[in-house]
Amino acid sequence: MIRNSLRLRLLVGAAVAIAVALAIAWGAMGWVFDRHIERRVQAELTTQAVPLLAGLSAAGGVPALDEEPADPRFGVPASGLYWQVYATKGQLRSRSLWDSRLPAAMNPPTDDWGARQAAGPFGQQLLLVERKVRLEPGQPHVTIQLAYDLARLAPAQREFGREMALFLVILWVVLAIAAWVQVTLGLRPLASVEGEVRRLRRDASARLAGTYPRELRPLTEAIDALAGAREADVTRARRRAADLAHGLKTPLAALAAQSARAREAGADAAADGLDTAIAAVRGAVDGELARTRIGLVQNEGRATPALPLAERLVQVIEATEAGERIAFSVEGSAEAMLPFAGDDAAELLGPLLENAARHAHRRVVVTVRADAGETLVSVSDDGPGLDAARHGDAVLRGARLDLAGDGHGLGLAIARELAEASGGMLELRPGPLGGLEVRLSWSPQSS
Template sequence: MAVLPGTVDADDQDRALQAVELGEILPLAKILAIVDERFGGRVIEIELDRDDGVYVYEIELVSAQGRLYEVYVNAANGRIIELEAEDEFYDDDDQRIAADLDAALGAAGFVVETCADGEDAWFLGDTEDYALIVLDLGLPAMDGLSVLKRWRANGRNMPVLVLTARGAWMERVEGIEAGADDYLPKPFRMEELVARARALVRRSAGQGAAVHRIGALTLDTNRMSVALRGVPVRVTALEYRLLAYLALSNGRVVPPGELLEHLYGDDDAREANALEAVVARLRRKLGAGVIGTRVGGLTRLSLRWRLVVAGAAAIIVALGLAAAGLAALFAGHVERRAIAELEVHLDQVLAGLTRDQSGRLLVAPPADPRFRRPYGGLYWQIDLAGDTLRSRSLWDHRLALPPDEVADGAVHVHRIGGPGDAPLLALERMVSLPAPLGGGRVRAAVALDAVELDAARNAFLADLAPYLGLLAAALIAAGWVQVGIGLRPMRRIGSRVAAIRTGRAHRIGEDWPAEVRPLATELDGLLAAREADIVRARARAGDLAHGLKTPLQALMGEAGRLSQAGDAAHAESIEAIARAMQRHVDRELARTRVAAGAAASRCDPAEVCGRVIEVARRTAAGERLAWHLDDVGRIPMVAIDAADLAEALGALVENAARHASSRVELAVRHADGEVNVAVRDDGPGIEPDLLEKVTARGMRLDEAGTGLGLAIAADIAEAAGGRLALANRQKGLEASLVLPAAGS
């Protein structure tokens, strides 16, 4: 049984030693052995008391099962007098403690999964890639030590922090030798567990320090804080977990599925686009270059590249098969030529058979010098009644012909081994000798070194390879051109969609190849449905405006009656509320309508400016002013509906007329794909500190102003992909609608 240092009071220890020497009590080691036999585990505290002349040890311990006990032992005989069992103490199997662990590790930035028995723990650890596992050795179904050993035997190398009530050093050694990375005996503090967990995760990632510096980014895993160039950045817990996991990945490309798993664990409610949203928020806070995205794999290549790569692979495989086939045909042709040559040599050998005066069979060697040169590559051999005649080229070697039966005159072809184990192509024939040569049957064979045949085939392939390479390059280039021609309609359809987006066209059309026409038809159907939705949206916006403005007008009337009745305070309050509601309604209706219809619209800004000036001149405020439209020259169309542009310009012109002293100017300019429509007045302008605030929601610099106001003009420009720019001139204000040119 393990005893923590300091668990025995010094005075108690002195009294115990004296009592042992006097024989009044048993040695403490004996007492602990008795307690260990029953409980196991670890001693937390020991006190020695004397009650009515009897020495009693009060021992507080945690059993091997993790239960907390107060044990009272008679020090004289070792008998347990009293036993008090407390609640279970830091046992992972207990749901309450598991929940505490889950909460503590979750607060530290970990995504936690828990299980209740060893079999589940083994399965999860063997199938999931965890950054850290906290393992209790006293698990049911399968003890933690066995679980750990099976993980390591299967090659699972994740860091494991062992929690257990077994505190003896031998047990710690056993756990560490089984593969534990750290050992935390019970009882423990959650703060220590979290600190050890963080350290293990860092060490497993090859980073010992708690503070990670990646370029200008600083990540403190202890404080769970993020700083950019030394300035703290406020991030959510989810954003911090993402940054911490990427930082500990040491530049490794992390798949999205792995990131989702470590961000959300087994939460089934996570959405596929949740990761993109978190990354987008971090890029806005830390800069676009902090988190990189790598797009890889054939499925992410362009359609052209996918087709070309597939075609190139098919061409290479086909040419490889063609090369193999041609090589086989050439080798067969060369072998047939060699066999024909061997037949000639065999005939020459047989024709040169004679007998000398003693009756010995002789052979006149063929003229080819290779028969006379040792290991010359061309050989002959004749077997007759146990006697063998050989060419000089065989020297001390004999052709090892297979023991087959050959009919007279029949020819057999063999592949056999020759001098120096060189492969030979051998041709044999069984011949019956005529009477003048003494009769009998001889087995004649000639052989050719097959290395020459293989060399001829390899030389043929070497000559063929450059031409096949050029052919492959030509075919791949032709495939590239063919794919480009085939995909040209897809580029055209992309251009047509862009034209629709910028207002230069309204439909895809039907002048497409048969394979693309269904797509074009569906897109046109989608556009038609969208236009119908826009019409309905505009109609609903008008109905909503009518439905809201009528009650608002009634409120204004009620305010007037209250004012006439002498209740001016309530009347002004109601009127202010009604006007504020009117402004909000007008603004949101305008934004909805513009957002619905601006994308596919276009108009002539100069023409709209002319119409707006004509209307403004007839107003009460406009009659007293001089109006001027600069010579605009050739200005491109703008990507906005004419009515929406007139609405926005009307708001700007109304504002200019209200504040101008004598003159209002309109100017239209074109530069860098944008059209600038400016409205200038010679009034007092706007205070510099109010320029940015004036376009804010609900902001009015006048109390009784009419129209949509500058804020709504800004909304209309923004919905059309542009912006409203305000600037004080030397005299007066210049409000400019900067809009994208149609087709830009």
């Protein structure tokens, strides 16, 4: 699913990248917090050393303390807060150390307090601050150490980690929503391109008219170039179809004249053979021209108002021998549009009206409707109708249900193929006048 969706790829990629970045940030901020709190403990130990130094003396190399520090934790064994002083001839330590000692100093500085971590008594990991001082001129140095159990910092570190994790989860949700908005805005021009491409499908002369971001211009220019090449191909195909029709019209007319002469000369069998061959050639030419027209419809798809076209075709058919005896009725909505150019739309409706006029007794009703984007065209007659079992055969190419007529069995088949090529549907059903109803429909998605 992700592989087939650019939007999901971007969103999942952003969500994962944000999660990784926030996880790294969580670890980094935890480390910074640990260093910060250790510095605070180091500063507190240094502060605790000031009153210790103030009451310290070392007569003859023996350290002595006038008053112990006031912090009560120094008096509780294994409390986690310790001090220790030692010189060349003795040492002092807090009661919290009980009978243990702090780790020996390792080259403590004399001008400032040094800090380090070391394993201490009671299995504790200690933060030590230590320093060598000379209490009086000429006296040996005295080493002072203060220590704090780092395990006492663990609850604060865990609490900080939990609160930071909750904050970062909320931040991840906010950033994921921001990424969704960003992706949606970034992909919006592609939706415009999709709409324009659908318009290109309906109209071969259309081009991408919108102003697109610089990153999409190579794509839109390539689509326009492809549309231009397709329009040129459509134009050439139409010209070839027209040239084929005109090129064969004269030879067929000459053959028809030869057939008439042969019949006048009494060669009825030869004339019948010529007429049959001429009809077969005309049927084949009409079929190929229809197939070419259907292919062009799939690529072009311009729109033609249905109601005026139906009225014009009815006027033409009323002037024919079959149409003189029929009362035509054209009704419906002027907004209904057929998804064809004018010639293609006429080639679709013309055979339907001719068939209705040929089989009707007195009436043919043409109804055009446009409702919620759906276009519907129906042609009904009051003729003998058609059995439901034969509806499927009626739209097959070359099928002739009226063998007495002079058609080639292509009318309904061409109409069906034209409708399906434009995304529509042709149905045969019993009509409201008692005869056959031919219904064409196009849904909003196909138009």
